[in-house]
Amino acid sequence: MSGIIGRKIGMTSIFSAAGKNVPCTVIEAGPCVITQVKNEETDGYKAVQLAFGEAKEKNVPKALLGHFKKANTTPKREVVEFRDFRMEFDGEIQLGQEVRVGDVFVEGDFVDAIGQSKGKGFQGVVKRHGFGGVGQSTHGQHNRLRAPGSIGGASYPARVFKGMRMAGRTGNNRVKMVNLRVMKIIPEQNIVLISGSVPGANNSIVILEK
Incomplete structure (x- = not known):
């Protein structure tokens, strides 16, 4: 299960190859840093831990600071683990390696989007x-x-x-939207456009899984 961490920017619409106007969610996906690599010998399963978003050092626990230092990267805001991670580019998975949206997804892929829905308080x-x-x-x-x-x-x-x-x-629940199509990837800006809506407010963290 490959994936990447991103930030929801907002919504727009683009025209598909068939000429239909498709509403899309704009997500800044990555770049993420590999902060831990797990294997069956030491951990019992294969997984890759990705980190995304810059964080102030004073807001990060000391144990986590050492964790990021081991990966030779700056403190990050979000850390997510992906099991059985498959890399689509050449080379081995290494600690501190950077992962971009073009390394994981291509246009036309179907992905699952996970986000925290907007809280609406006590409602009838x-x-x-x-x-x-x-x-x-x-x-x-x-x-x-x-x-x-x-x-x-x-x-x-x-x-x-x-x-x-x-x-x-x-509201304020973890929501997973499945089978959303990747409509467009802008690699130089780390932007991915996926069809349909994604839970959460603008600037909230979104996890994309393949």
Whole structure:
């Protein structure tokens, strides 16, 4: 499973080869630095740890500073591990090696995008679950349009079942969008355009997996 770490910039649209206008998410993917290489002999599995984004030294724990120093790189903001990483360029995977978006993806690839969705705070059932409210505003229903309605029985079952869809905290979850097509790669700017939407606000961290 190859992948790269990036930063969501925003959205745009481009025309495909068939002439269709395709909405795309613009992601600054990389360059990332290999900060650790795991193998079956010492760790029990194969994996590559990538780091992305510059961080101030005062904001990084000392143990992590030593980790980055071992890879001969500056402190990074985000560290992600990719199992069974495959490199599409020549040479062995080495500590401190730089990985760019063109090394992992080509135009036309299908990727999965992982991000942290926008937090919306405490919301009612209409916004959180798409409820339609309690009927129309007739027969005295003047303040029930966005109410959840009945949530349980009386004498039986005399309780509210677990998992009942009710109001609560919405958003701020790890979301994975699968099978998004790589529409365009701009290697000199480390930019990749993928079709569709990607969870998260602008400037948030996005993980792309192949």
